Amino acid sequence: xxxxxxxxxxxxxxxxxxxxxTDAYLxxxxxxxxxxxxxxxxxxxxxxxxLRLLSEMGALEQxxxxxxxxxxxxxxLEHHHHHxxxxxxxxxxxxxxxxxxxxxELPGSFKITSHRFEIYGVCEQCQQxxxx
Amino acid sequence: xxxxxxxxxxxxxxxxxxxxxTDAYLxxxxxxxxxxxxxxxxxxxxxxxxLRLLSEMGALEQxxxxxxxxxxxxxxLEHHHHHxxxxxxxxxxxxxxxxxxxxxELPGSFKITSHRFEIYGVCEQCQQxxxx
DNA sequence: CTTCCTGCAAATCGTTTGCATCAGT
DNA sequence: ACTGATGCAAACGATTTGCAGGAAG
Numbered sequence: 001x002x003x004x005x006x007x008x009x010x011x012x013x014x015x016x017x018x019x020x021x022t023d024a025y026l027x028x029x030x031x032x033x034x035x036x037x038x039x040x041x042x043x044x045x046x047x048x049x050x051l052r053l054l055s056e057m058g059a060l061e062q063x064x065x066x067x068x069x070x071x072x073x074x075x076x077l078e079h080h081h082h083h084x085x086x087x088x089x090x091x092x093x094x095x096x097x098x099x100x101x102x103x104x105e106l107p108g109s110f111k112i113t114s115h116r117f118e119i120y121g122v123c124e125q126c127q128q129x130x131x132x
Numbered sequence: 133x134x135x136x137x138x139x140x141x142x143x144x145x146x147x148x149x150x151x152x153x154t155d156a157y158l159x160x161x162x163x164x165x166x167x168x169x170x171x172x173x174x175x176x177x178x179x180x181x182x183l184r185l186l187s188e189m190g191a192l193e194q195x196x197x198x199x200x201x202x203x204x205x206x207x208x209l210e211h212h213h214h215h216x217x218x219x220x221x222x223x224x225x226x227x228x229x230x231x232x233x234x235x236x237e238l239p240g241s242f243k244i245t246s247h248r249f250e251i252y253g254v255c256e257q258c259q260q261x262x263x264x
Numbered sequence: 265c266t267t268c269c270t271g272c273a274a275a276t277c278g279t280t281t282g283c284a285t286c287a288g289t
Numbered sequence: 290a291c292t293g294a295t296g297c298a299a300a301c302g303a304t305t306t307g308c309a310g311g312a313a314g
Binding site for chain 3: 139140141142160161176177180181201202
């Protein structure tokens with residue numbers, strides 16, 4: 001997976017494992033916190049460097065939340081899709097509906113290059129937990 | 133406009149004018165730069181304070197771009213709508229289509245609280261200018 | 265053994281806060 | 290005059306950079 005020209009270090013292997021295990025968006029701090037559990041000596045900048053490296057390689061999706069906070073998520077495989085994002089646990093669910101597939105009536109000759117569509121809310125699990 | 137309990141200062145009047153004149157998203161720095169032209173002594177924190185104040189009052193829409201950068205825009209009147217955003221000049225066009233009006237097939241019992249839909253590209257004017 | 269990666273410390277950027285002074289009412 | 294707003298400087302959090310030592314190939 002990381003074997004495309006880059007060295008496989010323990011830190012990178014650990015990073016990959018963390019993202020393989022979750023379908024949530026993680027902030028650099030989330031990742032750092034998880035890393036330090038089993039590897040207390042990692043430094044914050046190594047986390048940053050490797051997150052950036054992995055997202056430039058395309059292994060991670062990088063993304064800024066509603067509140068401007070930076071997050072990363074495993075981008076494994078994946079065709080075009082959008083996300084449901086739980087505001088509580090920040091796990092994501094994907095769905096295939098894309099508003100761009102529909103004939104939007106857009107003002108004049110605007111050249112479209114990209115779009116962004118996300119739905120925010122509370123996932124089933126978090127609803128149950130908060131109901132207790 | 134600002135007369136709902138707050139003092140009308142020259143800085144605030146100027147802020148309002150800047151936003152009244154444009155339909156672009158402006159970063160705090162954009163605003164600051166425009167303010168200093170005719171009022172060189174404003175401070176950055178006053179800009180921040182008033183931007184925050186005006187968006188809490190609902191006069192400005194606050195928003196984090198694709199790149200995580202904070203932006204503001206006049207929210208005058210306005211019913212529910214979404215934006216076309218020019219990546220070049222950051223002006224915005226609004227349109228009424230909303231993907232949430234359509235029956236999306238979403239996974240299970242996710243409780244939706246909000247959504248975000250934006251289209252990015254290049255506006256007509258910027259296309260013409262770059263064509264020269 | 266060489267090169268890349270790491271950890272540390274310091275730099276930077278955007279934003280916020282505390283405080284004394286100044287301006288609006 | 291009173292109170293809230295401003296400007297300054299310093300604090301702050303998140304992210305980036307330079308550099309010397311350490312590990313992967």
